[in-house]
Amino acid sequence: MALNEWLTVLLCSVGVAFMLLSSVGVLRMPDLYTRIHAAGKAGTLGVIGVLLGVGLYYGDLLSAGKMVALIAFFLLTSPVAGHMIDRAAYLTGVKATPSTGPDDLQGRYDAEGRLH
């Protein structure tokens, strides 16, 4: 195998391992808020590993640039998506697991969903 193939397999293995851990977390965690931690952090890290490996494979500037743009896109949008799902879940009354500590947001949202 050439050097770029070794690098691709190595980086993709790291990424796939993180994605596997992330989906085990999504399946096994006790409530929605902890599941979003697994999906938003480990899942993003996993797909970034895979995309880095793919971007290094071809060795030209165009595909590497596309992969870097995708990595920047995931780093920007994954926290936004996770926060929006969390907010929608909190406003619709999804309960956290009972051992969760004090709820600082309790009573701070009005009827329109604005924080005050």
Place this chain on the structure above:
Amino acid sequence: MGIFDLAMTTLMAATAISLALTTARLLLGPSIPDRAMAFDMIMIHVVALISMYAVMVNQQSLLDSVLVVALLGFLGTVALARYIEEGRN
């Protein structure tokens, strides 16, 4: 079939197992936000699968579809979250 193709096939199989676990959460998910989050994870898995397949068959044009799937996944998640949030009362 060389070592590289074997390694990439193994990695794609592991990603498929991970996709199956996430689909289980999509089917089980007690609340609708659970399903929205599982949809987001499934789109991430599709991005990883398509990009590894593009390396396996050596087709650079498949990388453009990866961009489209990533964008659609984010827009779909945001639309689902807004829909859940606005429809609560």
